Amino acid sequence: MANQTNTTANLADDLPLNPEDERKIDVVKHAGLLLIACAIGLIANWVGTGTSPLVALPGMAVLYVACIIGLGFARFVPFYLPSVAWVSLIAILITIPGVPGAAWVSEQVEHLNFLALATPALAYGGLALTASEFAIARRSGWKIVIVAICVMVGTYMGSVVVADLFLRLGQ
Amino acid sequence: MTGKPGAAAGGLYLHILVLAIVIVSELIGIQRLSIGLGTVIFLPILYAFALGIMLNPAIFKASAKFLSKDAVKLSGAMITVAIMPFIAKFGTTVGPQISKIIEAGPALVLQELGNLGTILFAFPVAVFLLKMGREAVGATYSIDREPNLALIADKYGLNSPEGAGAMGVYATGTLIGTFVFAIMPPLIHGLGIFDVRALAMSCGVGSGSMLAACTGGLVAVVPDQKDIILALAAASNILTYATGLYVGMFVALPLTEWLYNKARPSERKTA
Structure with missing residues (x-):
């Protein structure tokens, strides 16, 4: 440990x-x-x-x-x-x-x-990219890959929904 | 030390190799692949990154002959230098559109809070679906680019579970972020639900390569809106540079902590 x-x-x-x-x-x-x-x-x-x-x-x-x-x-x-x-x-x-x-x-x-x-x-x-960065990505495993994709999609889509809503309200 | 390139020669090889990668990538150019839902866009930045990884000394042993450890380090420093003209060019798209930007002002400012969507979406997946521990806090509170990672390092240390989660998402984002941000926006645009201005102003997430991929993809599918797409994306990216760290520190991280304690009351740290 x-x-x-x-x-x-x-x-x-x-x-x-x-x-x-x-x-x-x-x-x-x-x-x-x-x-x-x-x-x-x-x-x-x-x-x-x-x-x-x-x-x-x-x-x-x-x-x-x-x-x-x-x-x-x-x-x-x-x-x-x-x-x-x-x-x-x-x-x-x-x-x-x-x-x-x-x-x-x-x-x-x-x-x-x-x-x-x-x-x-x-x-x-x-x-x-250093060997450490590849190592971190490898060791973090498949769960982190799924979470990372959810983080990127969530960050982007959260902004899209809020922006779209306020653009509509502003019209 | 014999046989190893000197520092100056290593630097020279690095720049020549980058030039070669850039020329090949630009010659391939933007490629479109129509699938049922919409269009998948492949950008020169993707080829450049992929070729860079393939020729990376940590992956391709023969490269180590030309690229010393120092050259790899210089390459890291060159990322921040080389992205600057791009950021400057991006800024110049804002000025001429300034009245339209101000018109979209409220949406532009409030969408920064939309970045908290990661907590709404990724946190439940990590905690309930994948049964992750406190790694989930560091992993999902933000998109985990450099300033966000620094905040986690400062608060928990990188040896902590939170630090491991943040580093994992950072490393994964570095490897596949450009790809995800090139593919996703054109597909979402294909749904026909959202205003292209909303898709553009959400591109600013605080990473130059994700910004380039996101706007590049959008401009490829909606070329006649190029000027406003670039201007809104640039404006939102500057807002994220300015506010991202503070939203993370005062809103996102406390909120994620609170949610984690609610989700796993038995693990609550005695404060």
């Missing part, structure tokens, strides 16, 4: 459990990695949609800058919000009609397919 507890603790070492770590991120190092990610994203977009990377480049440059500013905010603003939340807020702000340059930004990012931009992250995700 003690042995098993120990293994669980070891397995947990690899899990991404420290959202607060974003407070310590190295923005400069991330700027380099982000450049690689954006380059692969441009190629994904090229292969997936046929849009030349040169045409899509200005849009990607805007997204790159938004990401860097978002990372900086997550690192330096005194209250904690995940960098992805900052990045989203900046991206929304620069495309609201009436904000200077919003129309140009919207036009440029239109050359980028949203789904193609997610493909590199999933490729890294598949390669990043």
Whole structure:
């Protein structure tokens, strides 16, 4: 029993459990990695949609800058919000009609397919799975698989039902 | 140490391998399979993830020659970096639609509470049907992505039964979540019961890959509504980033605990 507890603790070492770590991120190092990610994203977009990377480049440059500013905010603003939340807020702000340059930004990012931009992250995700994650999934057994599917379906359908109800009420 | 790639070379191999996987996945493109109930959608992100797993050094031993432990670790760091341009692109879809988003405001905010549907649905299955113990609390209180898992780790520790349940759902969700979220929304849309805006704004569950799969599937079946689908999904995902942890901490977890104590009064912990 003690042995098993120990293994669980070891397995947990690899899990991404420290959202607060974003407070310590190295923005400069991330700027380099982000450049690689954006380059692969441009190629994904090229292969997936046929849009030349040169045409899509200005849009990607805007997204790159938004990401860097978002990372900086997550690192330096005194209250904690995940960098992805900052990045989203900046991206929304620069495309609201009436904000200077919003129309140009919207036009440029239109050359980028949203789904193609997610493909590199999933490729890294598949390669990043550790032996521990496979081990946890295997050891949890079939019951957890059924429960996990119920959790995903329940989370999604709960929202769908509530949203649908209030959309109808609002009409 | 001889024969093992250096850190820089390992990183280079990683990015080249990812580039190759991405090109293959995008070349295959979106595939549709019509079944009686509706359409099953296969997205490039699914192929990319599956190819990544197949070439993962823990699965495919030959990969270990090119990808060191450090490269796998770098790959983990690259997920959060590589998803950022996607999240940014998603954000840019909100601005132009801002008036429609505000119009759908009440539904958008309240559907966040709909995420508690996991407790309604998964908790009874775990406790009554599968006879699970306290693992059920960690497993079913939320969708168990990173912040939710951190909350369980903080409150019970990961060595606890609750921790085991949460980690199990986390690991399973990581492995099959993209698949489930690509398949489910188009099928539910096929039922013809729900407003496509409701299906879109429910896509934001706090995971970038689930968000991508969910919206990708919906856009594939309702392409003419693309702009509003993306905008609503993006807005709800931001709301989940902002509120998810707090809903979990103050509502979902206490509620699940309370339900468990009601369901198994004999096991009640002496507080």
